[in-house]
Amino acid sequence: MEIQELINKLNELEQLQYAYRYAMGITNFDGNTVAPKNSYKARGQAMAILSGETYKKFINEEVKELLFSLKENEKQLDFTTLRKVDEYIDEYEKTSKIPMNEFMEYTKLQSDSNHAWEQAKANNDFKGFAPYLEKMFEFNKRFANYRNPEKKPYNVHLDDFEKGMEMDDIDKFFNQLKKDVVPLIKDAVNESKGIREDFLERPFPVDKQKELSSLLTDVLKMDKDNFIIAESEHPFTMGLNNFDVRFTTHYYENMIASSFYSTMHEAGHAIYGLNHDLKYNGTVLSGGASNGVHESQSRFYENLVGRSKQFINYIYPTMKNLFPDQLSDVSANEFYRAVNKPKLSLIRIEADELTYSLHIMVRYEIERMMFEEKVNVNDLPAIWNSKYEEYLGITPPNDTKGVLQDVHWAFGLIGYFPSYALGSAYASQFLSKMKETVSFDSDVAKGDFSNINAWLKDNIQIHGAVYTPKQLIERVCNEPFNPKYYADYLKGKFSDL
Numbered sequence: 001m002e003i004q005e006l007i008n009k010l011n012e013l014e015q016l017q018y019a020y021r022y023a024m025g026i027t028n029f030d031g032n033t034v035a036p037k038n039s040y041k042a043r044g045q046a047m048a049i050l051s052g053e054t055y056k057k058f059i060n061e062e063v064k065e066l067l068f069s070l071k072e073n074e075k076q077l078d079f080t081t082l083r084k085v086d087e088y089i090d091e092y093e094k095t096s097k098i099p100m101n102e103f104m105e106y107t108k109l110q111s112d113s114n115h116a117w118e119q120a121k122a123n124n125d126f127k128g129f130a131p132y133l134e135k136m137f138e139f140n141k142r143f144a145n146y147r148n149p150e151k152k153p154y155n156v157h158l159d160d161f162e163k164g165m166e167m168d169d170i171d172k173f174f175n176q177l178k179k180d181v182v183p184l185i186k187d188a189v190n191e192s193k194g195i196r197e198d199f200l201e202r203p204f205p206v207d208k209q210k211e212l213s214s215l216l217t218d219v220l221k222m223d224k225d226n227f228i229i230a231e232s233e234h235p236f237t238m239g240l241n242n243f244d245v246r247f248t249t250h251y252y253e254n255m256i257a258s259s260f261y262s263t264m265h266e267a268g269h270a271i272y273g274l275n276h277d278l279k280y281n282g283t284v285l286s287g288g289a290s291n292g293v294h295e296s297q298s299r300f301y302e303n304l305v306g307r308s309k310q311f312i313n314y315i316y317p318t319m320k321n322l323f324p325d326q327l328s329d330v331s332a333n334e335f336y337r338a339v340n341k342p343k344l345s346l347i348r349i350e351a352d353e354l355t356y357s358l359h360i361m362v363r364y365e366i367e368r369m370m371f372e373e374k375v376n377v378n379d380l381p382a383i384w385n386s387k388y389e390e391y392l393g394i395t396p397p398n399d400t401k402g403v404l405q406d407v408h409w410a411f412g413l414i415g416y417f418p419s420y421a422l423g424s425a426y427a428s429q430f431l432s433k434m435k436e437t438v439s440f441d442s443d444v445a446k447g448d449f450s451n452i453n454a455w456l457k458d459n460i461q462i463h464g465a466v467y468t469p470k471q472l473i474e475r476v477c478n479e480p481f482n483p484k485y486y487a488d489y490l491k492g493k494f495s496d497l
């Protein structure tokens with residue numbers, strides 16, 4: 001076959017994959033936002049069929065031959081096509097090693113387990129969720145063994161979310177945080193005890209919070225024709241293409257900071273999803289470089305921008321307009337200090353910047369134990385609670401606020417958590433580089449995001465999934481990943497709250 005014919009076939013495959021991804025993406029989004037509660041079973045069945053079909057269309061001799069013929073002729077391929085071929089071969093090898101019936105069974109389990117988790121969390125009933133969680137870990141261990149029996153199963157999972165990262169790397173990273181960040185926590189928490197935050201729990205009408213979310217996306221220069229904001233228990237973003245990104249947030253009347261920062265965070269993911277080069281649209285290269293790099297963008301907007309003094313000073317008059325009664329006796333500086341107050345808290349997504357990585361450390365250590373040691377799933381609540389006591393000095397009063405708080409494990413996302421902490425660290429390193437050419441502080445103080453957005457787009461977002469995290473960081477920063485920037489940022493910020 002001529003090379004051009006092979007490339008045409010690859011394009012056809014890509015379009016078909018895109019259509020299935022699109023259908024399943026919309027179905028998932030619907031299930032997590034507006035679908036009625038009892039729709040989960042039928043959706044699970046439909047998703048099982050759709051994922052079975054994608055499997056058949058992708059895992060077969062014809063596709064295998066196509067991919068490997070292209071690879072054999074790699075000298076004739078342009079850079080983008082070769083990157084696609086490599087991604088597909090990677091994906092092919094990952095998927096083809098899992099028997100189709102188990103793959104379909106697993107997709108069904110994801111849906112059932114997600115539902116069981118929702119019920120369990122609502123009713124503080126870990127026992128109701130435990131059998132699903134156990135199956136989830138069993139499946140994932142087995143899949144890791146099918147895929148790469150030479151590698152430790154947990155390393156296979158870590159690599160899925162952060163290519164090239166293994167337990168040794170993550171241990172080094174967390175050890176660095178233990179050395180540089182953990183010692184700051186006690187003093188910072190003690191010194192900020194007097195910071196008032198009573199007003200954050202005043203009733204802020206939900207319709208006004210929605211208005212604020214919408215205004216925030218305007219400030220960030222997001223084009224409303226290309227995205228929507230919906231609501232879900234656990235906020236998330238789904239990017240379909242450059243013209244259709246959906247993200248969710250949640251609104252609690254007595255938690256204004258929760259919707260504010262969920263919106264800023266997911267908006268960061270959404271901006272990334274809208275900004276890859278158009279030539280990658282609908283292709284396997286349209287996602288981000290990795291989960292960690294995606295988190296670097298969401299955390300950039302949530303924390304480095306949203307929790308900065310400059311941004312709060314800028315947005316505060318708007319907030320005062322929306323919430324005149326609730327904020328009548330609160331200054332911008334008091335608001336700034338309240339949303340940054342370091343606390344020994346229970347809930348990861350409500351955690352302050354300083355203690356956030358400790359929440360991740362607990363999850364990382366538990367996942368590692370589940371993979372490496374014989375741990376009974378029924379012991380997880382007790383293990384969780386004792387680790388919270390050890391690192392954060394606090395014990396969850398119930399499992400809803402403990403081991404049941406996150407959706408990740410229910411959905412089989414194991415090995416995902418470390419990327420959150422890595423994302424914060426990447427973001428600090430990117431910011432330090434950005435400041436060489438962009439007047440970040442004064443731009444944020446003016447609410448002017450043109451240069452900031454352009455820098456992130458041109459250096460990071462436009463490249464889609466073309467580079468691995470390590471390649472991208474070296475390319476952008478002219479040096480390898482270095483967690484020192486993150487530690488310095490935290491030290492600077494929390495010594496001067």
Ligand SMILES: [Zn+2]
Nearest residue numbers: 265269295298
């Ligand atoms: Zn995120």
